[in-house]
Amino acid sequence: MLIRTGRDGFQHPLASEITPPAVYESRRRLMRLWAAGAAGAALAGWAQREALGQQAPRPGKLAPLPAATSQIPGAVTMEKVTDYQDATSYNNFYEFGTDKSDPAAQAHRLVTRPWSVEVDGLVRKPARFGIEDLLALAPQEERVYRLRCVEGWSMVIPWVGYSLSRLIDRVEPLGSAKYVEFVTQADPKTMPGLRSSVLEWPYVEGLRLDEARHPLTLLAFGMYGEVLPNQNGAPLRLVVPWKYGFKSGKSLVRIRFTETEPRTAWHKAAPAEYGFYSNVNPAVDHPRWSQATERRIGEGGLFAKRRKTLMFNGYEAQVGQLYAGMDLRKQF
Numbered sequence: 001m002l003i004r005t006g007r008d009g010f011q012h013p014l015a016s017e018i019t020p021p022a023v024y025e026s027r028r029r030l031m032r033l034w035a036a037g038a039a040g041a042a043l044a045g046w047a048q049r050e051a052l053g054q055q056a057p058r059p060g061k062l063a064p065l066p067a068a069t070s071q072i073p074g075a076v077t078m079e080k081v082t083d084y085q086d087a088t089s090y091n092n093f094y095e096f097g098t099d100k101s102d103p104a105a106q107a108h109r110l111v112t113r114p115w116s117v118e119v120d121g122l123v124r125k126p127a128r129f130g131i132e133d134l135l136a137l138a139p140q141e142e143r144v145y146r147l148r149c150v151e152g153w154s155m156v157i158p159w160v161g162y163s164l165s166r167l168i169d170r171v172e173p174l175g176s177a178k179y180v181e182f183v184t185q186a187d188p189k190t191m192p193g194l195r196s197s198v199l200e201w202p203y204v205e206g207l208r209l210d211e212a213r214h215p216l217t218l219l220a221f222g223m224y225g226e227v228l229p230n231q232n233g234a235p236l237r238l239v240v241p242w243k244y245g246f247k248s249g250k251s252l253v254r255i256r257f258t259e260t261e262p263r264t265a266w267h268k269a270a271p272a273e274y275g276f277y278s279n280v281n282p283a284v285d286h287p288r289w290s291q292a293t294e295r296r297i298g299e300g301g302l303f304a305k306r307r308k309t310l311m312f313n314g315y316e317a318q319v320g321q322l323y324a325g326m327d328l329r330k331q332f
């Protein structure tokens with residue numbers, strides 16, 4: 001059993017003493033499966049997460065989006081999941097305003113049905129995919145990723161979706177395709193933020209093709225076991241866990257394969273501050289502030305200690321080889 005010893009040496013009660021019997025029973029089944037080697041490493045991870053009382057309950061606010069726990073290495077962090085309330089009220093979605101509270105207040109205007117995504121450019125089979133077809137294109141998985149904003153805060157979010165590579169394989173990129181551009185919704189009727197020229201609209205992001213094909217690059221349709229709330233990028237968004245949050249475009253409408261590096265919205269707005277790669281890198285400061293530490297949302301209070309930011313946001317083992325031989329100070 002997992003027993004944690006607090007800072008003061010206090011022994012926390014065994015999980016069996018604080019868990020309702022039904023939950024405990026299902027956990028024991030899971031543990032037996034695990035011991036028998038029938039469950040994968042990720043499932044064992046969930047057993048551990050649950051034993052620590054850290055599994056995020058479904059909030060019951062939006063339609064459920066069932067998903068199996070991802071088996072992809074690195075896809076499920078054991079860290080404490082951020083409260084749903086925090087993850088849905090402290091957001092960056094400049095199309096709805098630049099204050100952290102604007103998206104939660106304004107994004108109800110976003111119309112998410114009907115919705116389709118144009119997938120084109122240097123591919124053998126360009127197509128427009130309806131959202132229902134995209135939802136059904138591959139099995140939905142739950143992945144618990146860290147998300148770190150370049151502003152110096154971070155969250156841990158259980159996303160629901162599947163690897164973007166599943167969609168990429170469908171359209172068959174040509175040999176000349178080297179990059180992928182992501183274009184997000186820009187509708188002046190529903191997005192009051194478009195009146196501001198803080199960014200050039202539509203919001204555009206980009207990845208190298210091999211980054212886009214990495215199994216951890218997630219096309220997300222949901223979080224916390226439910227469909228995405230509008231403020232988090234409904235009906236579908238990108239989540240690239242080893243890069244700063246701004247690389248993960250919300251409310252995608254077009255995915256385009258190109259030969260040349262896409263010109264991204266943040267790069268156009270401030271080229272000296274936002275490079276194309278934007279990998280989480282504590283050793284490369286933002287020109288106006290350090291990136292060495294971060295504040296985990298929910299670890300509140302004036303005296304909450306900042307955490308040390310990890311190289312590639314903690315995903316170095318999985319993605320480090322993508323950047324072998326590159327000078328990440330120059331290609332930031």
Ligand SMILES: Nc1nc2c(c(=O)[nH]1)N[C@H]1C(S)=C(S)[C@@H](COP(=O)(O)O)O[C@H]1N2
Pocket residue numbers: 087090091092093094095147148149150184185203231232233244245246247248249250251
């Ligand atoms: N379309 C669009 N996508 C966007 C943004 C945005 O302003 N517009 N902000 C980005 C930034 S800076 C961050 S940190 C994340 C925040 O995602 P979250 O609100 O779900 O935590 O979304 C990213 N995706």
Ligand SMILES: [Mo]
Pocket residue numbers: 092148149150151244245246
């Ligand atoms: Mo961000």
